[in-house]
Amino acid sequence: MPTVIGFEGSANKLGVGIIRNGEVLSNPRVTFITPPGQGFLPRDTAKHHQANILEVLRKALDEAQIKPEDIDCVCYTKGPGMGAPLVSVAVVARTVAQLWKKPIIGVNHCIGHIEMGRLITGAVNPVVLYVSGGNTQVIAYSQRRYRIFGETIDMAVGNCLDRFARVLKLSNDPSPGYNIEQMAKRGKQYIELPYTVKGMDVSFSGILSFIEDVADKKLKAGECTPEDLCFSLQETLFAMLVEITERAMAHCGSEEVLIVGGVGCNVRLQEMMGEMASERCAKVFAIDERYCIDNGAMIAQAGLLMFQSGQITPFEETWCTQRYRTDEVEVTWRD
Template sequence: MIALGLEGSANKLGIGLISHPAQGKPPIILANLRHTYHAPPGSGFLPKETAKHHRSWIVRLVKQTLQQTGITPSQISCICYTKGPGMGAPLQSVAVAARTIALLWGLEDKLIGVNHCVGHIEMGRAITRASNPVVLYVSGGNTQVIAYSHYRYRIFGEALDIAIGNCLDRFARALNIPNDPAPGYNIEQLAKGGKELVDLPYAVKGMDCSFSGILAWVEGLADRLASDENDSRADRLKTEEGKVVTPADLCFSLQETVFAMLVEITERAMAHVGAEQVLIVGGVGCNERLQQMMGLMARERGGSVYATDERFCIDNGIMIAQAGLLAYGTGVRGTVEDSETTQRFRTDEVYIGWRERDG
């Protein structure tokens, strides 16, 4: 079976082609193409402009995918697209493209809507071969600690306000950090030069966490780096505690604080279910410091961490193709008429029929 996957829930448009050669064998990634819409520094990407970007690029990426792989439409078993969660206009623009392709290729009754979060998890499991891990899903729009049980991905804890990726993106705007290749990546590189740890609010509430207060605090510090005279950036500032800090120190401090929160709630979930493995997925999961901190915790528990690089952590079409093809293999079918999208689509709403009851 071969599936074409279309992802466009945020600013990244991804087209993927994947093959499941036989039961029990790993999937074969045939193509994994992506194009990103970058907003100007100091601003975020708007739904209207993002959707326009996706409409401009999706046809050429699909054509490039077929040319690169030599696969013809007659060989494709199903078309998979992101149903949600995500930004409304970009989701709808990609869904329209998926419907059009399905009609053109005679696959109008084989159109599979995929949960974006489940796509991340299944791609991570396929690449790392993690068996039954606790999953930390961290991205621009989601922050969740997840464990599998009884055909569902159960959410143990999550962000109560804004997602970790959104927190990092908005902080990047406060420091006027470029959005290319990604604001979180640029923060990570700056943080490597940070030495002074600034005390920031730490908001863990049971299995949940909160990032809006931390963001407001560091945004206030970032604002003080701006000169009132010419709006240029100062090199350093003095905190109320008397510490002299730089932009790199703020990036370093923010990362250390929010990642420590994520490690805490992940460890609590591991203890609850008796897991020895942690799988990190989502765009923020590319962060090497997060992987390092999670690895220290896991090793102290006698466990291990699984993660992937930016090819599969960052939103991509191949993860939608993977999750869609797994569902297709269990008999799930969809039509053009019922190929809706939704901005709110919980991870635990999806029936995971391709896994055993207990993992």
């Protein structure tokens, strides 16, 4: 069976993973963490990746106990993502592919999440809710494409949570979304927020503006707590996501739903999705933070499937793109 190495660095996570025949041999990852109240800028994130990638690559090879000659194919994230971090990692992937004389494959980041989710959970043909800092999509497979049934029309759900964490000056360690999740568990009062589902699509920017205004007025007046606001924001955003996922399941006649992406680790989102699924006699599949947060193994797994189905990226096409739609990729490895 082929042994494939995957490089991921589309945002603030840098990972290198090695997969052989569906087995994760190694998957080290480092995260660029900024001070509370700050986001991560592309230039600074790229510098972080450049400073750490050779160490992470060495760790991946050591943990897997393999040498470069054992690797059959090199894979990297082609997009979507932040331009400077993507290119920083792609340069290393291109370099090792040439040094080791191996074929190279550019992988769609979103499809990496989906295929890793299918591998780890065993879900066969699920409706996929892909939720992260940069993406929010409801996806299902049909006729050699992963079709997008609904998506955000402005910001991603993870970005909405991250930006509200900045308003509250929450720590970015391990992630702003995780810290909002912990605070939400202590929330006692639900504050009504706008609920913006538009057909199969969702919108989050208005909700963020609204809750920022509430935080400015009600927090200062002592009418609510930061915990109440975190609770209210989570409940509203997740209810919207469950609604459009259920509609896609009804359309496809699906009895499986798979949650992937960094926000997919959120236990409350998994609970809400589970309640909906149980009413439909359906199953929810979710993965823990090892694989739902951006990592190198997911790029290796998608790349492995592409490699086995005969997809190789010509070297002159091994560039990166910040916009790379999930439904642009021809899925040659599924019936």
